[in-house]
Structure formats: C-alpha cells, structure tokens
Amino acid sequence: MSSSTSDLVALATGAVLALSTGALAQSAPLSAQDSDPRVMGWMQGFPPPADKLITQPDSNYFSFPKLRWSVCHLREFLPTEEISRGLGAPVPLNYPSPAEFARLSREIDALTFMPIDGTEPMTWEDSLYANYTDGMLILHKGQVVYERYFGCLEEDGKHAIMSMTKSITGLLGEILVAEGVLDDAALVRDVIPEIGDSAFATATVRQVMDMTTGVQYSENYSDPNADIWLYSRAASPLPKPADYTGPDGYWEYLQQVKPEGNHGDAFHYKTINSDMLGWMISRVTGKSVTDLASERLWSRIGAEQDAYQTVDGKGVPFAGGGVTAGLRDLGRLGQLMLDGGEINGQRLFPKEVVDTIAAGGDPSKFAGFPTIPNGSYTSQWWVFHNDHGAYAARGVHGQTIYVDPTAQMVLVRLASFPQAQNGFIDPTSLPAYQAVAEYLMAR
Amino acid sequence: MSSSTSDLVALATGAVLALSTGALAQSAPLSAQDSDPRVMGWMQGFPPPADKLITQPDSNYFSFPKLRWSVCHLREFLPTEEISRGLGAPVPLNYPSPAEFARLSREIDALTFMPIDGTEPMTWEDSLYANYTDGMLILHKGQVVYERYFGCLEEDGKHAIMSMTKSITGLLGEILVAEGVLDDAALVRDVIPEIGDSAFATATVRQVMDMTTGVQYSENYSDPNADIWLYSRAASPLPKPADYTGPDGYWEYLQQVKPEGNHGDAFHYKTINSDMLGWMISRVTGKSVTDLASERLWSRIGAEQDAYQTVDGKGVPFAGGGVTAGLRDLGRLGQLMLDGGEINGQRLFPKEVVDTIAAGGDPSKFAGFPTIPNGSYTSQWWVFHNDHGAYAARGVHGQTIYVDPTAQMVLVRLASFPQAQNGFIDPTSLPAYQAVAEYLMAR
Numbered sequence: 114m115s116s117s118t119s120d121l122v123a124l125a126t127g128a129v130l131a132l133s134t135g136a137l138a139q140s141a142p143l144s145a146q147d148s149d150p151r152v153m154g155w156m157q158g159f160p161p162p163a164d165k166l167i168t169q170p171d172s173n174y175f176s177f178p179k180l181r182w183s184v185c186h187l188r189e190f191l192p193t194e195e196i197s198r199g200l201g202a203p204v205p206l207n208y209p210s211p212a213e214f215a216r217l218s219r220e221i222d223a224l225t226f227m228p229i230d231g232t233e234p235m236t237w238e239d240s241l242y243a244n245y246t247d248g249m250l251i252l253h254k255g256q257v258v259y260e261r262y263f264g265c266l267e268e269d270g271k272h273a274i275m276s277m278t279k280s281i282t283g284l285l286g287e288i289l290v291a292e293g294v295l296d297d298a299a300l301v302r303d304v305i306p307e308i309g310d311s312a313f314a315t316a317t318v319r320q321v322m323d324m325t326t327g328v329q330y331s332e333n334y335s336d337p338n339a340d341i342w343l344y345s346r347a348a349s350p351l352p353k354p355a356d357y358t359g360p361d362g363y364w365e366y367l368q369q370v371k372p373e374g375n376h377g378d379a380f381h382y383k384t385i386n387s388d389m390l391g392w393m394i395s396r397v398t399g400k401s402v403t404d405l406a407s408e409r410l411w412s413r414i415g416a417e418q419d420a421y422q423t424v425d426g427k428g429v430p431f432a433g434g435g436v437t438a439g440l441r442d443l444g445r446l447g448q449l450m451l452d453g454g455e456i457n458g459q460r461l462f463p464k465e466v467v468d469t470i471a472a473g474g475d476p477s478k479f480a481g482f483p484t485i486p487n488g489s490y491t492s493q494w495w496v497f498h499n500d501h502g503a504y505a506a507r508g509v510h511g512q513t514i515y516v517d518p519t520a521q522m523v524l525v526r527l528a529s530f531p532q533a534q535n536g537f538i539d540p541t542s543l544p545a546y547q548a549v550a551e552y553l554m555a556r
Numbered sequence: 557m558s559s560s561t562s563d564l565v566a567l568a569t570g571a572v573l574a575l576s577t578g579a580l581a582q583s584a585p586l587s588a589q590d591s592d593p594r595v596m597g598w599m600q601g602f603p604p605p606a607d608k609l610i611t612q613p614d615s616n617y618f619s620f621p622k623l624r625w626s627v628c629h630l631r632e633f634l635p636t637e638e639i640s641r642g643l644g645a646p647v648p649l650n651y652p653s654p655a656e657f658a659r660l661s662r663e664i665d666a667l668t669f670m671p672i673d674g675t676e677p678m679t680w681e682d683s684l685y686a687n688y689t690d691g692m693l694i695l696h697k698g699q700v701v702y703e704r705y706f707g708c709l710e711e712d713g714k715h716a717i718m719s720m721t722k723s724i725t726g727l728l729g730e731i732l733v734a735e736g737v738l739d740d741a742a743l744v745r746d747v748i749p750e751i752g753d754s755a756f757a758t759a760t761v762r763q764v765m766d767m768t769t770g771v772q773y774s775e776n777y778s779d780p781n782a783d784i785w786l787y788s789r790a791a792s793p794l795p796k797p798a799d800y801t802g803p804d805g806y807w808e809y810l811q812q813v814k815p816e817g818n819h820g821d822a823f824h825y826k827t828i829n830s831d832m833l834g835w836m837i838s839r840v841t842g843k844s845v846t847d848l849a850s851e852r853l854w855s856r857i858g859a860e861q862d863a864y865q866t867v868d869g870k871g872v873p874f875a876g877g878g879v880t881a882g883l884r885d886l887g888r889l890g891q892l893m894l895d896g897g898e899i900n901g902q903r904l905f906p907k908e909v910v911d912t913i914a915a916g917g918d919p920s921k922f923a924g925f926p927t928i929p930n931g932s933y934t935s936q937w938w939v940f941h942n943d944h945g946a947y948a949a950r951g952v953h954g955q956t957i958y959v960d961p962t963a964q965m966v967l968v969r970l971a972s973f974p975q976a977q978n979g980f981i982d983p984t985s986l987p988a989y990q991a992v993a994e995y996l997m998a999r
Contacts, residue, residue: 156871159838160807168869169635169793188864189871192612192632200712200860202645269643350612351794364603395602417643419862421631426611428599428632 142531143178145242150182150265177531180510184247184273184529185265187437188421192350194430196420196438197407204415204457206441207256217258221251226548229484229540240545244511244538247272248440248527252448253520253553262440264529271418271437272527275508278422278436279387281446283493285405286322286390287469288462295397297322304393312372313389320376321389322492323474327374330383344385350426362425363388363432380479380490384433387493391432403430414445415457434508440525447514447523450504470494471504471518484539497543501550509533513542520550585974586621588685593625593708620974623953627690627716627972628708630880631864635793637873639863639881640850647858647900649884650699660701664694669991672927672983683988687954687981690715691883691970695891696963696996705883707972714861714880715970718951721865721879722830724889726936728848729765729833730912731905738840740765747836755815756832763819764832765935766917770817773826787828793869805868806831806875823922823933827876830936834875846873857888858900877951883968890957890966893947913937914947914961927982940986944993952976954985963993 142148151157154165167174167182169190174183183190208214222238241249247266251259266272289295297319301308308314316326333339346359347366360366367389374381391402398405403422411420420442423435449456453464473496474489482488487498496504501519506512511528513535524546530538585591594600597608610617610625612633617626626633651657665681684692690709694702709715732738740762744751751757759769776782789802790809803809810832817824834845841848846865854863863885866878892899896907916939917932925931930941939947944962949955954971956978967989973981 159835159842159844160805160870160872166870168871169795186871188631189635189637189867192634193636194632197712200646203643269640352612362603392602399602401602424632427603427609428611428629429603 145245145263148178148181148245148531149263150178153178153181155179155182177529180531181245181247181529182265184510184527185270187273187423191423192428193421193435193437194401194403194424194428195407196403196411196422196436198416198419198442199407199412201412203417205417206252206444209256209258214258218261221259221549221552224545224548224552226544228544231540235541235545237545237549240541243541244526244528245530246511246526246528248525250440250444250525251549251553252444252451252523253556255448255452255521257444258553259549260440266440266527268441269418269439271420271439272512273437273508274443274506274512274527275510276384276387276434277443277506277508277512277514278432278434279384279493280506280514281406281410281436282387282391282394282402282432283322284450284466284470285394285402285409286318287466287492288409289394289397290318290322291463291466291469295393301389301393305396307368309368311368312370313367316376318390318393321386321393323380324382324386324490324493325377325380325474325478326383326386326389327372327376327378328381328383328385329371329373330381330385348425348431350424353426362427363429364392364427367392378478380474382481382490387433388431390493391430394432401428401430402432406436409461410446410449411442413456413459413461414442414449416442416445418442440527443514443525443527444523447516447525450514450516451518451521451523471496471502471516473498473504482536484536484543501547503546507535509535511535511538511542515546517546517550520554522550522553524549588688588706591621591624591688591974592706593621596621596624598622598625599629620972623974624688624690624707624972627953627970628713630716630866634866635871636864636878636880637844637846637867637871638850639846639854639865639879641859641862641885642850642855644855646860648860649695649887652699652701657701661704664702664992664995667988667991667995669987672987674983678984678988680988680992683984686984687969687971688973689954689969689971691968693883693887693968694992694996695887695894695966696999698891698895698964700887701996702992703883709883709970711884712861712882714863714882715955716880716951717886717949717955717970718953719827719830719877720886720949720951720955720957721875721877722827722936723949723957724849724853724879725830725834725837725845725875726765727893727909727913728837728845728852729761730909730935731852732837732840733761733765734906734909734912738836744832744836748839750811752811754811755813756810759819761833761836764829764836766823767825767829767933767936768820768823768917768921769826769829769832770815770819770821771824771826771828772814772816773824773828791868791874793867796869805870806872807835807870810835821921823917825924825933830876831874833936834873837875844871844873845875849879852904853889853892854885856899856902856904857885857892859885859888861885883970886957886968886970887966890959890968893957893959894961894964894966914939914945914959916941916947925979927979927986944990946989950978952978954978954981956985958989960989960993963997965993965996967992 167179224237225234247264249261290297299318301316302314312328320326331340418439420438422430424430453467454462470492474491476487476489479489489496494504495507501517503517506514511530513526515524610622667680668677670677690707692704733740742761744759745757755771763769774783861882863881865873867873896910897905913935917934919930919932922932932939937947938950944960946960949957954973956969958967
C-alpha cells in the first residue's frame with residue numbers, strides 16, 4: 114500500500130489540512146516563483162538525477178513542492194479512464210483582437226483589491242503568485258478577456274481539478290433529475306438495493322447530492338482505523354496487501370458506512386457522498402460517469418482536449434476527485450453553466466438544471482467555512498448567496514470554476530497552493546474575483 | 557509484484573508463445589464471435605458480477621479471452637503518458653461516396669485467397685474472424701476503401717499496438733539519423749556514457765536500431781531468473797517488493813545486460829534493443845519518446861485522437877511495446893510512410909528516412925520467422941523483400957501497419973488473436989493482404 118495513493122483521496126476530501134498546516138507552521142513555504150517545477154528541476158533529464166525524480170512508489174508525490182509538478186501528471190502515476198472529446202473539430206473560444214486582449218490583460222493585472230482580513234491592498238497580478246496559480250482564464254460575455262499559464266501548466270496541458278470533479282458529478286446528477294431519469298426524492302436503497310444496511314440506505318438522492326446525509330466519515334489522522342484511511346485503502350488501484358480484508362473499491366466501501374446524526378439536518382462536506390451519487394448515476398444510466406461526462410458534456414462543448422479520471426482497482430472512476438482537464442475546456446464548462454445549458458447554439462440540458470444549482474440551498478444548514486459566511490452547497494456546487502449570485506466548483510489547493518451571472522463572468526483558476534484547504538486561499542481570491550467582476554461590468 | 561503487469565512486457569516481446577501454445581493445445585479457443593467481449597459480458601454492469609470483472613491486481617487480464625477486452629483498456633490498468641494530437645482540428649481522411657465505399661466493401665469481403673500451407677481458399681471476410689480482428693482499415697492511393705470494427709474497438713476507441721510501438725521508436729530514430737542529430741555509426745557508450753560495461757556499450761546505434769546486437773535476453777520460463785522476468789520486474793510501475801534488489805526501470809535494466817554472440821552477426825528479435833534506442837533518442841533530443849512522437853508525428857498528421865504509452869515506475873515510456881492508438885490515426889501514419897514523409901501537403905521528414913526503412917537489411921542475417929522467408933528488420937520495421945516491396949510494423953496478437961508501395965496500399969489491422977506470435981496469424985493474413993493489393997491495382 115502506497116501512502117501517496119492514499120494521500121490523493123485524502124487530499125480530495127480536504128482532509129489533510131491538519132497535516133499541511135503543521136508542516137507549514139515550521140517554516141514559510143517556497144514562493145510560487147521559487148517552487149516553479151521548472152525551477153525545481155523535477156523530472157528533468159533522461160534520466161533525471163535521483164533527487165529530482167518524482168515517482169509514485171517511492172515518494173510523497175502529492176505534497177508541496179512536488180505537488181506543483183504532479184498536478185499536471187496524475188495519469189503518469191495512476192490508472193485512468195478517458196473522458197473523450199469525441200472526434201470532431203474543437204470549437205475555438207472567442208477572443209478580442211490581440212491589441213485589445215493585451216490591453217485588458219494589463220488593466221486586469223493592475224487591479225487592486227483588499228484581501229479578506231487584510232490591511233494592505235494587493236494587485237491582481239500579485240494574487241496570482243500569492244495563490245500559486247498554474248492557470249487563469251476569464252471569460253466575459255462569452256469572450257476570453259484574460260488567460261495566463263504558470264508552473265507545470267501550458268495551453269495544451271491538463272491539470273488535476275480535485276474536488277471540482279464533484280461538481281461535474283453533481284451536474285450530471287442534476288441533468289438526470291431534470292430529465293426524470295433519477296428521482297431525487299427516492300431513497301438510496303431504492304436506486305441501489307445492495308447498499309444494504311449502510312447509513313446511506315435511508316438517505317434521499319437529494320440529500321446525497323447536497324451532502325446533507327448523516328453518515329460517519331472520520332478524519333482523525335492519529336487513528337489508523339479512521340475512515341479516511343479505510344476509504345483510501347479501498348480506493349487504491351494498487352494490489353491489496355495479502356492480509357487485506359477491508360472493502361475493495363469505492364462502492365464496497367459505501368456499503369458499510371455507519372450513521373452519524375440525521376439525514377437532512379445539516380451540510381457536512383464528505384467526499385463519500387459524491388461517490389454515492391456517482392454510483393447511482395451509473396446505475397440509472399448504465400454508463401460510467403466518465404462515459405456520461407463525455408456523452409453529455411465533453412463531446413458537446415467543443416472541447417479541445419480529452420479529460421481523464423482516476424479509477425479504483427475495479428475500474429470505477431473517482432467521482433469525488435479524480436478528474437484532470439484542460440483550462441479552456443473548464444472555461445467552456447463554466448460558460449455552459451452561465452448560459453443556462455446552452456453552448457455553441459445548442460441546448461445540452463434544461464435551464465432548470467442551472468437554476469436549481471444557482472439558487473443554492475438553505476444557508477442555515479451550512480457552517481464551517483469562514484470565508485463563505487452565507488454559503489450553501491447544492492448538487493455538489495458551492496453557492497455564495499452574494500449580491501452577484503455567484504456559484505462555484507471548488508477543489509483543494511486552489512482549483513475553481515467561478516460563475517458570476519451578474520457580471521456575466523466565468524473565471525477558471527487551476528493552482529497548486531502548498532496547503533490543501535481553500536480557506537487559506539480565499540482571502541486573496543474571492544475579493545480579487547469581485548474586483549475583476551466589477552471592472553468587467555464597467556467595461 | 558503482479559504477474560499480469562509482467563505479462564504485458566513478456567507479451568510485447570512475443571515471448572509467451574510457448575505458454576500460449578501449450579494452453580491452446582488442450583482445446584480449441586473460443587471463436588472470434590463467441591469471444592467477443594460484448595458477448596462475454598466483461599465489465600458490464602455497475603458493478604459487474606464478480607466473474608465478469610477484469611482487474612489488474614487479481615486476474616490475468618492480458619490472456620485470452622480477457623485479452624479481447626483489455627487491448628482497448630490498457631490505461632485503466634496502468635500509468636500512462638499522453639502522445640498529444642495537439643489542439644487543432646483533425647484532418648479528415650478521404651473517402652469515396654457512400655455507395656462506392658459500400659461497393660468496395662462488398663467486393664473486398666468476397667475476395668478469396670489461399671492461406672499459407674492451406675488446402676482450401678478462404679474469403680477476406682472469413683479471415684477477419686479467423687484472425688480475431690478488432691479493426692481493419694485499408695487506404696488505396698490515400699483514400700479509405702475499407703473500414704470495419706469488431707470486438708472492443710469502435711471508431712472513437714483506441715487499441716494497444718504492442719510491438720508496433722517499436723516501429724514508431726525506430727521511425728523517430730531514423731528521422732534523427734537523417735537530421736544528423738543521432739549518429740548511427742556511433743557506439744552506444746558514446747551516446748549514453750553511463751551504459752557502463754553493459755553489453756550494449758560497444759554496439760553501434762545502427763545495430764541497436766536493426767536488432768543485430770549481441771546481447772543476452774533469455775526467455776526460459778522455467779527459470780525464475782530468466783531475463784524476461786527480470787526485465788518485467790524492473791519495468792513494472794507497481795511498487796517494488798521490500799526485498800527487491802534488481803534494476804528499477806527500463807534504463808537501469810539496460811545498464812546490466814550481458815553479452816551473447818557478436819554485435820552485427822545476426823538479427824535477434826529482442827525488445828531491449830527498442831528501449832535502448834528510446835533512451836538514446838531521449839538523450840540526444842532532451843525529450844521523452846512520447847513528447848517526440850507528439851511533436852514529430854501525432855500533432856502533424858491530422859490525428860483525431862491522442863495516443864498514449866505505458867510507463868515504468870520512473871515515468872519512462874515503454875519504447876518497445878507501450879503505445880495505444882486509434883485505427884485511423886495509425887492509417888495516417890502508414891500513409892505518411894507510403895508518401896515518403898509527406899502528409900496533408902506538408903513534409904515531416906526527409907524521404908530518405910522511408911527509403912532506408914523500405915530498402916531493408918541483409919536477409920542473410922534474418923532467420924526464425926518461417927512466414928517471412930526472405931525478410932529483414934530495419935529501424936524496427938519488418939521488410940518482406942517481396943515483389944511489391946512491402947514493409948510493416950508488427951505487434952503480437954495480430955497488430956500490423958502493412959505498407960505496399962507497388963499497390964499504393966496502406967492496411968492497418970488491430971486484433972486480439974488468442975496466441976501472441978504473428979507466425980500463427982500470418983498464414984491467413986499475408987496472402988489476404990496480397991489479394992487485396994492485387995484487387996486494388998486492377999481497380
């Protein structure tokens with residue numbers, strides 16, 4: 114059992130916060146510039162020197178600063194399944210003239226904002242480095258107004274999107290609900306009878322989608338039997354140790370989840386809900402979530418790259434965190450949301466799908482995320498309930514697709530921030546997004 | 557250590573012949589129709605029943621009949637690296653009208669030929685089933701005249717090409733020789749000083765390219781220390797056992813190869829030559845063979861799909877057998893060869909590259925392949941020295957790109973024949989190709 118494979122699942126849950134914080138408290142991490150994987154020299158040379166190698170068996174490949182290389186190279190460590198773009202020509206994104214694009218870039222770089230709890234204003238450009246940004250794309254009224262690449266990411270590269278995967282799973286689920294294929298009032302056991310006496314059995318599909326289930330999923334690192342480690346071991350695609358007797362794969366794990374609290378009482382951010390949703394999606398459609406994401410999204414948004422998704426030892430995609438994709442294709446996905454299910458003159462799903470997500474849930478059930486004080490979580494999307502009606506897909510280490518319907522802005526950031534939890538990154542991100550939105554509205 | 561991962565390398569070398577033959581001698585294998593993975597039900601259902609699961613840790617996923625599913629799904633078992641097609645629009649292949657295409661299909665299906673050592677003629681269509689064909693594409697004068705899919709393969713799918721990988725590596729090597737970047741008269745130790753006292757050290761680059769090195773690589777299965785098993789263990793991307801002390805990765809293995817015979821004396825089909833060539837290519841270009849294949853081939857032939865390549869535990873691509881690709885993209889590659897390095901109005905490399913390969917080597921040094929009586933092996937391509945001047949990329953279980961310059965025909969077959977060695981498949985393949993070539997020449 115490789116600890117690094119376990120870490121991937123742990124990281125997708127945002128669960129390694131305590132560990133990361135502890136390590137960072139010792140000393141300030143390298144800056145974005147100093148930890149740039151090209152500067153660090155990771156995997157350069159044929160072969161690279163031993164101290165520049167990043168391998169899955171031998172090293173903790175998903176910890177900072179190696180993380181800054183590995184977020185662009187997950188398929189080189191793990192088995193994966195393709196999310197195909199199909200065989201047709203990509204539909205290019207819409208750009209202003211080069212001169213206008215450069216002017217917009219300069220003006221956006223110079224924007225200033227006050228970080229949450231900050232005392233000094235920060236420029237937009239400085240925030241990109243503060244946040245260890247690997248890629249930043251901003252669309253306004255369907256036109257690209259800003260696009261930059263850093264670190265391991267290039268225009269034709271791909272980046273792990275971590276828990277933004279959940280929002281793709283949730284979007285697929287919401288589409289199936291709107292089409293009447295998945296009944297969100299049904300109980301999980303009605304969809305998956307073999308869920309048995311798992312705590313999930315008596316939750317509704319909607320509670321799973323919104324993560325208001327009452328299910329046990331402990332993240333106490335000092336306990337080797339904590340659920341996070343059991344889940345990681347079940348999910349690992351590596352051969353199980355000879356003496357392993359636990360669940361094999363995501364779905365066997367879900368069959369033995371214990372209850373904790375009552376379904377429907379409150380939002381608890383627990384990745385196992387996303388995989389439970391993924392299983393139900395596959396059951397009612399007869400397709401893997403990768404094939405469905407290809408059929409409903411990637412092959413129809415004019416994508417220019419295939420995406421891919423990590424799988425467990427039985428080929429089940431990690432619906433809670435396994436996707437890697439290109440920056441511009443994620444921009445297409447955000448634009449599809451902003452435009453209520455339409456893209457390139459085609460309607461891919463009913464507008465009510467986006468309306469349901471954007472409306473959000475009950476903020477009174479939502480707590481524990483100080484940088485999102487009035488938020489909610491609906492269909493695996495984060496809803497800010499702010500003046501602009503913004504909502505987002507979010508993943509650890511700074512991944513986001515941020516949709517601002519009022520400003521008609523879609524912003525995608527891919528990043529490799531040293532710490533996992535977005536609570537550390539939001540102070541120099543969310544006010545920056547607001548500043549760009551206001552700039553674009555005044556354009 | 558998973559035996560299945562080892563098998564992949566073993567199969568790519570054509571080395572499991574003895575084992576497969578033994579097993580098959582017990583009883584006739586299932587027919588192509590009966591072993592169709594959709595008929596077998598492999599991996600159907602969410603989850604599939606236990607007896608329909610194909611997993612890397614638990615089962616021999618690369619043996620017939622599971623092989624018939626796994627050849628289309630290697631990335632779901634193993635870490636891989638992308639061979640990117642780039643971001644542009646694919647260049648569609650040229651087709652006749654649908655009516656003309658259907659007429660050609662009917663006529664080709666009805667062609668008959670006499671199998672090698674056969675007594676009864678066989679139709680072309682029957683040969684597709686006899687050979688467990690998954691995909692067949694034929695281009696004549698640059699136009700697709702025949703295209704069919706079977707088993708696990710579909711138009712938008714991909715298939716393991718096994719040792720045809722070697723021919724991609726060899727083509728890249730020959731391009732670098734023509735450009736003066738790689739000196740084929742140099743000794744390996746001049747290119748890779750740290751090859752040390754490996755038997756490869758004193759071979760020339762050309763001897764490696766043509767597999768006329770005198771290197772030891774035993775395939776005695778009853779000996780657990782046979783080189784084939786040592787290589788497989790070195791190459792496995794899975795974590796090494798705690799007590800493992802052997803070489804780690806393809807390149808460390810190459811550093812400890814022992815001599816056997818004299819360099820230049822004779823052709824010996826040994827996969828380690830291909831990986832030695834891959835290492836030299838990466839050293840002189842500063843690029844992995846995947847990146848170079850993307851830069852020189854996949855991004856420039858109008859490909860419609862990315863390809864991918866399996867890697868060892870250090871991220872080194874398997875230059876001797878790791879590539880998976882789409883049928884039509886392999887057709888584009890064959891057409892590029894037929895047209896001497898030009899495609900879609902662009903010259904990708906000097907014509908002498910193809911001339912060198914097509915001219916072949918010295919047939920007197922070539923032996924051991926009864927179905928290719930006058931053949932030779934040059935730059936990792938098989939040359940038939942027949943009336944049509946045909947040459948081919950070939951991989952176990954029936955993979956081929958067959959180029960017939962006289963008939964201006966390119967034929968690509970992807971297959972999952974129960975036995976590994978093409979010697980079993982050639983009798984119902986090579987005369988069939990000749991029959992199609994003659995039909996097309998009379999067209």
